[in-house]
């Protein structure tokens with residue numbers, strides 16, 4: 001039994017978390033309520049001035065020390081994550097996610113955030129300082145629980161805030177274990193995790209002791225959180241759902257792009273907000289792209305996460321399994337041609353839904369128009385590039401998108417016509433801590449990563465004097 005897992009479980013009682021691949025127990029989680037949340041916010045508020053006064057250089061050292069601590073416990077963390085979330089250890093999955101948590105902490109620590117200085121021709125001078133906001137409330141999802149926790153806590157802490165985090169009720173052990181390790185490097189109460197349900201989440205969003213909210217999850221929940229935050233004008237960063245389109249241009253090489261397309265869509269078994277969820281292919285390449293993608297999909301093993309052979313896992317929970325199954329059924333009912341998958345084996349344990357590719361769907365089929373968040377990719381035919389761009393832009397969400405072509409000029413031209421926060425070229429979902437990441441339209445607002453992401457966790461304070469009265473020291 002994992003010692004880290006032991007250390008985060010209550011001495012007795014609690015809710016048992018089951019492995020989505022096997023149905024076996026992974027561990028137990030305490031379920032604090034609103035009273036414990038209040039205590040956590042009070043403790044984080046009390047710790048905040050001391051954390052801020054340490055100064056940026058010391059906070060950078062401690063974030064790097066937290067990254068080292070994760071690295072030293074990486075395999076144990078990956079096993080907890082794999083068993084609770086379902087994602088395999090191997091491939092771009094559990095070990096990759098733990099590695100991402102380390103990389104994002106280090107990258108966040110490395111961003112320069114000195115005060116900005118503005119010197120004007122009329123002898124006026126100003127400085128812009130970035131002060132902590134106070135306590136950040138972070139609410140996360142179940143798909144990338146460790147990575148997304150770091151996306152929320154690292155910029156918040158770097159800018160001198162303390163953090164109260166409520167993980168998804170589906171994956172609390174992963175976040176508690178990660179925080180337990182990170183906290184070995186941090187002062188007490190700088191990062192507090194309160195596992196709990198929606199009631200705890202709602203209380204966090206309405207809490208008068210919380211200054212800013214960071215949320216990653218569904219658009220519907222994001223809207224509820226924005227409404228709740230409005231009462232006290234809390235700052236909010238919203239990373240919400242998407243339904244990312246990819247457009248293959250007619251000069252692409254289907255064999256060369258097939259593996260990139262596959263992982264763009266099926267990373268984490270499709271349970272990724274910025275995964276490729278609709279693929280638009282020109283008539284001239286349609287059959288070749290369908291057959292190359294089918295070839296790659298058939299070669300990717302799916303199964304229990306702790307087996308090193310597997311690179312795809314189950315859906316994380318029954319609700320998500322049912323969503324994917326009903327959308328694939330709608331695709332079949334709507335005349336879709338299933339190229340591979342689409343027929344789950346209900347006799348095996350676990351929420352396994354096979355890797356599924358569906359061709360010949362109209363653009364308004366539910367599998368195309370709704371976020372499937374699972375291993376089912378619709379491939380839609382187009383006859384003109386204008387038509388493809390219109391279909392890609394036709395939804396009210398716009399997180400990511402991608403363009404697949406060997407021509408950089410054509411790629412840029414199409415990318416600039418797409419409505420999305422990030423447009424990838426010849427890859428999809430390859431996030432980078434140095435590049436701002438955020439949604440357009442109902443995929444959210446605010447950005448994460450890079451200096452732009454750090455500044456979302458700070459209050460800019462401009463100091464400006466009358467001409468000649470305030471100058472550089």
Ligand SMILES: NC(=O)C1=CN([C@@H]2O[C@H](COP(=O)(O)OP(=O)(O)OC[C@H]3O[C@@H](n4cnc5c(N)ncnc54)[C@H](O)[C@@H]3O)[C@@H](O)[C@H]2O)C=CC1
Nearest residue numbers: 140141167168197198201202217218221224240241273373
């Ligand atoms: N953008 C992304 O990365 C993710 C998107 N999703 C999408 O969301 C759908 C539903 O998944 P869920 O886990 O149910 O996501 P959700 O958005 O309902 O839950 C995410 C988090 O918000 C909390 N929460 C729920 N209602 C709340 C409220 N009113 N106030 C404060 N906190 C609240 C939950 O406890 C959880 O921690 C999926 O089918 C998928 O389409 C799910 C996970 C991640």
Ligand SMILES: O=C(O)/C=C/C=C(\O)C(=O)O
Nearest residue numbers: 143144272273274429431
């Ligand atoms: O590709 C990754 O490393 C992780 C991506 C996670 C998301 O885009 C997400 O689901 O928020």
